[in-house]
Amino acid sequence: xxxxxxxxxxxxxxxxxxxxxxxxxxxxxxxxxxxxxxxxxxxxxxxxxxxxxxxxxxxxxxxxxxxxxxxxxxxxxxxxxxxxxxxxxxxxxxxxxxxxxxxxxxxxxxxxxxxxxxxxxxxxxxxxxxxxxxxxxxxxxxxxxxxxxxxxxxxxxxxxxxxxxxxxxxxxxxxxxxxxxxxxxxxxxxxxxxxxxxxxxxxxxxxxxxxxxxxxxxxxxxxxxxxxxxxxxxxxxxxxxxxxxxxxxxxxxxxxxxxxxxxxxxxxxxxxxxxxxxxxxxxxxxxxxxxxxxxxxxxxxxxxxxxxxxxxxxxxxxxxxxxxxxxxxxxxxxxxxxxxxxxxxxxxxxxxxxxxxxxxxxxxxxxxxxxxxxxxxxxxxxxxxxxxxxxxxxxxxxxxxxxxxxxxxxxxxxxxxxxxxxxxxxxxxxxxxxxxxxxxxxxxxxxxxxxxxxxxxxxxxxx
Amino acid sequence: xxxxxxxxxxxxxxxxxxxxxxxxxxxxxxxxxxxxxxxxxxxxxxxxxxxxxxxxxxxxxxxxxxxxxxxxxxxx
Numbered sequence: 001x002x003x004x005x006x007x008x009x010x011x012x013x014x015x016x017x018x019x020x021x022x023x024x025x026x027x028x029x030x031x032x033x034x035x036x037x038x039x040x041x042x043x044x045x046x047x048x049x050x051x052x053x054x055x056x057x058x059x060x061x062x063x064x065x066x067x068x069x070x071x072x073x074x075x076x077x078x079x080x081x082x083x084x085x086x087x088x089x090x091x092x093x094x095x096x097x098x099x100x101x102x103x104x105x106x107x108x109x110x111x112x113x114x115x116x117x118x119x120x121x122x123x124x125x126x127x128x129x130x131x132x133x134x135x136x137x138x139x140x141x142x143x144x145x146x147x148x149x150x151x152x153x154x155x156x157x158x159x160x161x162x163x164x165x166x167x168x169x170x171x172x173x174x175x176x177x178x179x180x181x182x183x184x185x186x187x188x189x190x191x192x193x194x195x196x197x198x199x200x201x202x203x204x205x206x207x208x209x210x211x212x213x214x215x216x217x218x219x220x221x222x223x224x225x226x227x228x229x230x231x232x233x234x235x236x237x238x239x240x241x242x243x244x245x246x247x248x249x250x251x252x253x254x255x256x257x258x259x260x261x262x263x264x265x266x267x268x269x270x271x272x273x274x275x276x277x278x279x280x281x282x283x284x285x286x287x288x289x290x291x292x293x294x295x296x297x298x299x300x301x302x303x304x305x306x307x308x309x310x311x312x313x314x315x316x317x318x319x320x321x322x323x324x325x326x327x328x329x330x331x332x333x334x335x336x337x338x339x340x341x342x343x344x345x346x347x348x349x350x351x352x353x354x355x356x357x358x359x360x361x362x363x364x365x366x367x368x369x370x371x372x373x374x375x376x377x378x379x380x381x382x383x384x385x386x387x388x389x390x391x392x393x394x395x396x397x398x399x400x401x402x403x404x405x406x407x408x409x410x411x412x413x414x415x416x417x418x419x420x421x422x423x424x425x426x427x428x429x430x431x432x433x434x435x436x437x438x439x440x441x442x443x444x445x446x447x448x449x450x451x452x453x454x455x456x457x458x459x460x461x462x463x
Numbered sequence: 464x465x466x467x468x469x470x471x472x473x474x475x476x477x478x479x480x481x482x483x484x485x486x487x488x489x490x491x492x493x494x495x496x497x498x499x500x501x502x503x504x505x506x507x508x509x510x511x512x513x514x515x516x517x518x519x520x521x522x523x524x525x526x527x528x529x530x531x532x533x534x535x536x537x538x539x
């Protein structure tokens with residue numbers, strides 16, 4: 001049967017661009033161990049994983065070889081009846097077992113038209129049993145991965161305990177067709193394009209800010225012999241990634257969640273405000289700060305369960321004066337984000353191109369030093385038969401950092417706290433830098449939550 | 464399908480309710496679980512489906528299905 005070929009959607013394209021730029025597929029991999037601290041029937045788990053290849057269409061995605069412009073097409077293979085391997089790492093320390101899986105994370109799916117996912121059943125130390133998933137980001141984003149793990153475990157509970165058979169997952173192909181049609185809606189595209197043009201021009205050229213202060217931009221100005229340069233050089237040679245994880249306790253997390261609920265603001269905006277306030281502090285009170293926010297564009301039922309990568313990212317620029325009260329600053333942030341959300345169907349690559357065309361920043365320079373993705377859904381199996389069992393989900397970095405600082409905030413699987421997971425470029429930043437960043441973000445966030453009428457200027461000078 | 468039915472179909476795509484379960488006094492965020500992103504995407508869907516232009520400030524004031532229906536009626 002002839003393969004039905006489709007272009008990548010904008011979310012997938014965003015994941016594919018770093019492959020084009022760096023020449024390595026590795027930067028597009030997601031790898032995670034997800035397991036429970038209980039005995040697992042691995043024979044049954046194998047059946048459930050094999051079933052998942054039938055249920056979750058996106059797992060059968062294949063990509064063609066790049067054409068002369070480097071673009072690829074995708075299609076869905078009819079079936080994938082693979083065996084599911086099993087490894088036993090239970091006699092190792094957790095550190096050794098993680099190191100073993102970390103090595104596997106570097107394996108690339110570099111050939112065209114091959115399966116882009118590997119799932120291995122693993123017996124881990126400390127009684128954790130589950131699966132290690134190594135997958136190309138174009139097949140799933142983190143929300144898609146969570147849906148998949150949950151679905152596999154729901155299947156497991158159905159066969160093992162007789163719980164209800166999980167509802168079907170949405171067709172990736174149907175949602176893709178809808179996405180591509182939306183992307184080709186001329187009227188919508190014109191509206192979005194106008195919005196982004198206005199957004200990028202209303203305050204002139206953005207300016208780069210760094211947690212290392214103004215000297216980073218100054219160095220770039222020197223390198224380019226341009227005293228008015230407002231974008232800074234991007235590290236392109238050494239993209240090795242460092243990781244710094246910090247855990248926020250459940251009580252503190254609840255205090256933030258309550259504040260957000262009471263003030264009708266989102267956690268994303270609260271975190272973004274703390275990031276921008278720290279950048280402001282480190283850059284002489286700079287009022288004009290631009291961050292990058294990654295959102296998984298999943299709103300309808302079908303979008304939630306179709307898989308694929310629906311993560312888009314856009315520049316989030318706010319100009320906040322020091323006399324603005326914390327709560328007002330939060331509403332300003334929210335207002336900007338809401339306007340962006342209304343136009344987030346637009347291709348983020350075109351937004352970046354528009355920015356470059358408008359201001360002509362040199363190649364390999366950036367206005368943004370920090371990116372955020374907030375993931376409100378924990379990697380947790382909801383089934384009552386597994387409730388109360390400790391879970392472990394561990395995300396292995398893929399070894400290539402395309403962003404200077406990329407913060408992922410998730411909710412802990414076990415205690416309801418939050419995990420702040422900073423990935424940073426080791427060539428220019430250190431673990432200590434991330435520790436300091438986390439410390440100030442927390443300090444500013446909690447001070448603002450306790451005293452919502454404190455001004456941003458006061459927050460900066462007294463933190 | 465009239466505008467009202469089509470509107471309710473769109474709402475139902477975004478939440479855990481069927482069209483028959485939706486009532487005009489239901490609030491998008493509190494009762495139907497919309498967040499900022501899904502609500503703004505929903506507004507975009509309304510614009511595309513009914514070929515209307517929503518004033519952002521006006522649209523952001525909407526809290527219930529009934530208010531959204533009133534706004535839709537005034538624009539179509």
